[in-house]
Amino acid sequence: MEIFDLTIHELHEKLKAKEVSSVEATRAMLDRIEAVDSQVNAYITVTPEQALVEAEEADRRIAAGDIASLTGIPVGLKDIFVTKGIRTTCGSRILENFVPPYDGTAVAKLKEQGAVIVGKLNQDEFAMGSSNESSYFGPCRNPWDLSCTPGGSSGGSAAAIAARTATATLGTDTGGSIRQPASHCGCVGLKPTYGRVSRYGVIAYASSLDQVGPLTRDVTDSALLLGAVAGYDPMDSTSVNTPVPDYVAGLGSGVKGMKIGLPKQYFIEGLDPDVKRAMDEAIALYKSLGAEIREVSLPNTEYAVATYYIIATAEASANLARYDGVRFGHRAENARGLAQMYAKSRAEGFGSEVKRRIMLGTYALSSGYYDAYYVKAQKVRTLIQQDFLNAFKEVDVLLTPIAPTPAFKIAEKLEDPLQMYLSDIFTIPVNLAGTCGISVPAGFSAAGLPIGLQLVGKPFGEQDILTAAYSFEKETQWHLKKAPL
């Protein structure tokens, strides 16, 4: 087994045993990136010099007996995390040459633990998209089939795991942007409860929905990486001050007696047969492990996508106003006067999906439409939250598909934004409810593409979904299959 094939916990053991050094592991990863990333395009920026300096530092720490679970582990970051001294583009031309002066909280936590950052990963522009095709730096490709998308918006973060070009990665999930690409790329992706991980230093798309989470090869790594970045942050007033459990320690408790709910609105006609089969098999497996399966109802599910596209775009229209060419980022040349400088800089700097969403959000907030759209959407959001809270009175976790279909072909849905928006139909409600969800490899389609299943937990119920996911993973081999690269 190659070093780049190892999980965090496997590599950690080897580093601890001094079988490999962090420099060796980092070199192996950088060589792997060099070898395959031109096909995948998972990286926007690779940082070999800095990574090797960090790896040397990690080796010194390890030699001194100071080793945390992430010390010396090569990780990649979605290019939405601001990184001090490392270009951070958010997949956009408008930030093509932006070098932030600071590290965000999640990145600082990784660095404190001694993780080695090998580069910044491809994504949909400003995290807007479900296919990674809206990146200014070109589409990322699915390592399982290079003609397919890896999903989005954390497509680069998922593809890097599948392509073995990072041991683990961080992504962000606003409407499914960790779980959906994790599903399409055959890795584990977790969206924590809103407020579980600080958003400080994460470029905002939709502030009330965005949440940071791990993409990893297996569930143990997911628990490890989540534990490393979770916790209250005084720099983010929406982060919540509740203790962070030792998620890894709780993984083995099993699902015997656990009540698993199947929301009937998620198992409808039209679900891809391969996806349907994978869900049925998973349900059967959980039954065999002693879990109690029940049908539950989330009656407002059908309004989730519409609600999401009003709230997310409204917030985005404000969040993206700062990209005006005045202080940083792209500034149009030859603009005459201030208004033209704004208009030209933004026209040149933003891609069409971002512009579409800014316009949608601006419209939804404008006077005369605010009550009809934004206020109404907030009310529906409350109903959707209530649906989940009601369901969790009956069950411990929910089991659902992640996406209606496996990964689709590049360009297949580009001309039909509504079709594209529907690919997040099973993940969006979790963000609106503000609770947590995980995507776990659960099978393959006839065409050989990965299929994930989603486990949704109560607010701050990350331990429940990790434990359930771990039980599933132990009984299956899906997460061990390698993409043909």
Added chain:
Amino acid sequence: MGANMKYQVVIGLEVHTQLTTNTKIFCGCSTRFGAEPNSQTCPVCLGFPGALPVLNQQVVEYAIRAGLATNCSITQRNVFARKNYFYPDLPKGYQISQFDLPICQHGHLDIEVEGETKRIGITRIHMEEDAGKLVHADIPGVDDSCVDLNRACTPLLEIVSEPDMRSPDEAIAYLKKLHQIVMYLGICDGNLEEGSFRCDANVSLMPVGSTVFGTRAELKNINSFKFIKQAIEYEIERQAEILDDGGKVVQETRLFDPNTGTTRSMRGKEEAHDYRYFPDPDLVPVIISDDWIEKVRGGLPELPEAKRARFMSDLGLPEYDAEVLVASRELAQYFEDAFALFPQAKTVSNWVMGEVTRALNDDNNRSIAECPVTSALLADLLKLMEKGTISGKIAKTVFDEMYKTGNAPEKIVEEKGLVQVSDTGAIEAMIDEVLEKNPGQVAEYRGGKETLFGFFVGQVMRASKGKANPAVVNEMLLKKLQG
């Protein structure tokens, strides 16, 4: 101002007070004025990608203080909103402000104009962040405008009045009262020149007797009481002329030009913004408990109105004195400190309003806080006068010396030999000498011209170089002349 006869002016004021917190409203940067451009900034107040605001609790406390002092009700669930507009000195492309749920509502202030008391409603007080500022000044080698974001994200309270004022004098009285209150509360340094206390005025005219307000013009960011008055007066004349000519006043924002004393159009209504307010998802709602409100209430200082009333009722000061002394918190404190050491209210008041104020005015309008004659030193001086060590007249000389040197009065009196002569023997000798030198006046006095008494007193005081105790002189002189 002939226009005033036909039209009634209606004035509403929006005041922006910059709060004296040490750090900004949503980050830890300093709020100090006048620092090197962009030296007091961080990713948060620069609006950098990924940065998030975190509320400074002190701002909430200051807002509650302002609300309680202006008779407002305090909103217990506060939501911050984003006010969206593009401006080069607005780093995030929106301003974080409060919209439909301001922290204070439904208050009022009572003002006095020409002896009449009038109640001015306060619609709302809300918390918000300031923008930065553009520098268009000539900088060698720079053609473009520059942006200084030191001020971006400094905390402001916007205090909005009802359109209750009916003359420029009422507007000024309201503003001065508000200015006095925020200074007393210690939440604003009140510095108009530096923009810590600045005012927008909404001015409209309606025919006398009408109840329907006319179209208003908004006068932006005026930073002196004098200019506000001038701007409103100009606006009244301008609008009256338009109405007299049968025209219509256009709703617009106007700027005051202090050089010409006139206002000019800045932007019209057709450019009015749709701010697209919505709750800021980065900030959790601020919940203000009853306990918090009561704690703030308990810590409020005595406000000028209460202080004035107490000075009159408890200390027996005339209304005029009380009014002057409470004009600023520092002046009132100075008076009270001196009074504590020398409990004769009227005497202390006379000296504070007289010598102390005069000396400060003559000294480039220094503030009372910088007065070299501290309240304790002033009390010492008054005690010397009371004991008869020096006369009132000498005391003024001593005061000037104290102001110059900061020395204690005893030391000055001793060094300059200013001790009052109460020794009857010495005074008697001087009286005898004066009477001897002026036999004619003595005869006239004894013949019934009693008005000459003052003349003799003056002569004796002159002979003593002002050091003779006037009471002793009076008494002995009377005896001698009658004797």
